[in-house]
Amino acid sequence: MATEVTERRFAETYLQLIGLSSKADESKYHTPSTYDKLSSLGPSLPAIKAELPRQKSGQEDNVQKKIDMSIKSIKPPHKFSVNLSQVDGSQTVYHLKTTLINEATDLSTKxxxxxxxxxxxxxxxIQDTATLSSLTDESxxxxxxxxxxxxxPSASETNSTGEADPSDQIPVEVKSLSADTWSRIHKVLVEDLRSEPAANEALKxxxxxxx
Structure with a gap:
């Protein structure tokens, strides 16, 4: 019952308001089809003088980014340490490997x-397809x-080169690394990672x- 009274009062009040409003000329109102007749869209805001930041694409960042690379060997018999300056961040890891081979004499001669x-x-x-810029945010x-x-080499490959039969050669046993070697590797890991726990995990x- 209360709801009916409220709706009735609302309707009566609405009709009174309509009666108080005078009918306006339809030419004063505009629809989307008549927006071209508007003389003004209202006050305009002042132009922004500050330059807005321009978002760069990932490819642009890769091209512009330069990285200093330090690469060390950690496993005998190869031993080398190569420093490369201002390497393009757009290069892939595979391309870096080819550069490393040319720079490290121990690799290029073997x-x-x-x-x-x-x-x-x-x-x-690190995967060969990864770009160098994806490896770090630092320089x-x-x-x-x-x-x-x-x-x-197999027996057929050895014989084809004119070398002695493998059965006549003294077999070479591949031994595991000594504790001293692992200790040196661990030292290199600590220097590179700058963290004892991280070095221990990498050594593991x-x-x-x-x-």
């Missing part, structure tokens, strides 16, 4: 290919490098991959 190298950042292997980065051992992964 027929090492890019596929034989593994670059690590904080103990994790420099330190990487570690592992060189895969080449498989021993390296030992696992070596075994």
């Amino acid at each position: 027929d090492i290919k890019a596929g034989d190298l593994k670059l690590l950042l904080k103990g994790k292997v 420099s980065v330190s990487l570690m490098c592992m060189v895969s051992q080449k498989p021993a 992964k390296l030992k696992k991959s070596w075994d």
